[in-house]
Amino acid sequence: MLRSLGILLSALWLAACSDDSAPATADASQTRDGAQLYRQYCVTCHGSGALGAPRVGKEHRLYWSHEIEEEGFDTIVHEAIAGINSMPPRGGCFDCSDDEIRNTVIYMLQLSGAK
Template sequence: MKLYAITMLTGLVAGITGCGKDPRLEKGEAVFVANCKVCHAQGINGAPIVGNIKMWGPRLEQGHEVLVSHAITGYGLMPARAGRLDLSDENISNAVLYMMSTVENQ
């Protein structure tokens, strides 16, 4: 069932990206580089490393909406809005979508 959920989500992300580059992913990548990369590139404080299927697999199963909620309100050692209260819900949603998309080809 877990593999099925990951496959379904991967298909969703692939569908988003299949017809040219989705602007949400481009915006999300910019937000990621400016705000999320510090922790998510190195796994600081347990942050899942971007592109790492083992770390993202269980999170992908939770779905985009749950992951966005965690990012907005804070989760574990991650502060709400990654400590950037000026980030909009849309920016956070795009960044989460971008990070989810990085495991697509794993």
């Protein structure tokens, strides 16, 4: 019962935290920008804090600044690529390149005013 509930919750979370209604149009020569990817894949969870996702925004600057200071930028990017806790690898954007994920992390940090 609990395992079935966990599988159901995971499926619902993946459906809510990524918007597959907009097709990915990037090819090897075109990199999508961080703002576009954030709006398409990240805002549902990181905008609301769903499933414990750290929220993005100026009011959360201290959290993100602390993460950069303690973990380092490269670690945050690696976690975004590999997935962490409830977040799937690449935030569910399975066709995103490492550079696109990196640009999205930068955008999220900028939105939060992290230093």
